[in-house]
Amino acid sequence: MTGDRELSWDGCVNVRDLSGLGRVRPGAVVRMEAPTRLSEAGWATAWAYGVRTVVDLRDSDEREPDRAPRPAGITTVHAPLDPIGTPFYEHWKNIDHLSSPLYFPAMLAEHPEPVVAAVRAIAHAAPGCVVFHCAGGKDRTGLLALVLLRLAGASPEEIIADYLLTYDRMKPRYDELGARDQLAAVTELLATRNTTIEASLTSTITSLTMPDFLLGNGLSETELDVLRARLAS
Template sequence: MTVTDLDVLPNLRDLGGLPAVGGRRTRGGVLYRSALPAPGDTCPTAVADWPARTVIDLRSPREFATRAHPLQSDTTAVHLISLLTDAEVTAPSRGTQLAEIYHTVVTHAGGQLAAVVQLAATAPGPVLLHCAAGKDRTGIAVALLLRLAGVGTDDIVADYVATNEHMPAVLARLTRFAPELGRTHPHDRDLRGAVPEALEAVLARWDAHPGGVHGWVRSHGATDETIQLWTERLTA
């Protein structure tokens, strides 16, 4: 991997083009996902419209406070919505399965996930979601947004698993640009990559909730109006 490679934001993609219910498809230029942006990143070619107008950073407060966000500007607003606490991020894995971590997020951060939906539905786009690796917290939040808009399990999981192609670059970038994460972030969790069964369990939990995923997100503060706005924004 060259220095130039490390200057390219990894795991960046546009979530447009996915099939949804009713013959609809997700629109391009609405929702992006990525790993952690870094100062001096080259202008990406993976998406058509850059930088995103709205950035939702899913890291913990301590991760976020380490340095100024490189995408914050007069035209890009950065919002911190933490899906794991500082203690949860830095806790040793001790064999903890990703499914257990994802269960913790869905159990304890439902309100934060509903806030992600509200921002995605109403803030200027494109909207970029990221955490540190762009795998776990980002994977859950993206899965929720896609499921709300009617994207099926297979396509959601395929997008999630696509992160595995980028993990060598993600880990190299964390070592270079965020060495504090290299010291505190449980690397074994990242080295496991994206585990389909972990996200499938989250999707199954949402589907089993009364009213499905719509009922779940409403139970955590989202409104029918917000869900409709998001669905109409993302799909055509």
């Protein structure tokens, strides 16, 4: 499934193009973990790939200095996705630390604004490839990828397979931290709720109506046209 979507940018382990999923063209959008570990060579490779905008989904308290400077021509846009300080955030922090797809439907229903703001940042980005990321490139990144891929007509099977790749790609990082296997941890958590990763994602995907979700939560028709052109032109 991954083919040429897998990207090798020195310093990071979880970098892939969303091309070939639905109608997404190569070089439009790339998902990854936080790019703070990219080396100078890694940033040079990203630049050569066409990256001109990085959309950071993390909260300001999570941001760390880059190990190597970003090319001057790359713009970084901050679009925090977690609604920190809300009852929603406190509720889900106690359930899954917002680290599983279990919270996706509630997030889209109760706090669509930050999701649409991140989508808008991609739509309004300068010409070139757009990278979006959170910390590990799994859940906040996964939720935004799900929204974009749903708009682009990707199948539930494609979206789920793409989400699951991150568990394998990020395993070396979790091992470094001495953390337990995240796929096992999330699988066990969802089992206590009588569901699975696949079933949870499928429920979110099939209930998300596009482009109604975006238009109903503030994205304009013009922005929608720009976003579609960016993804599929």
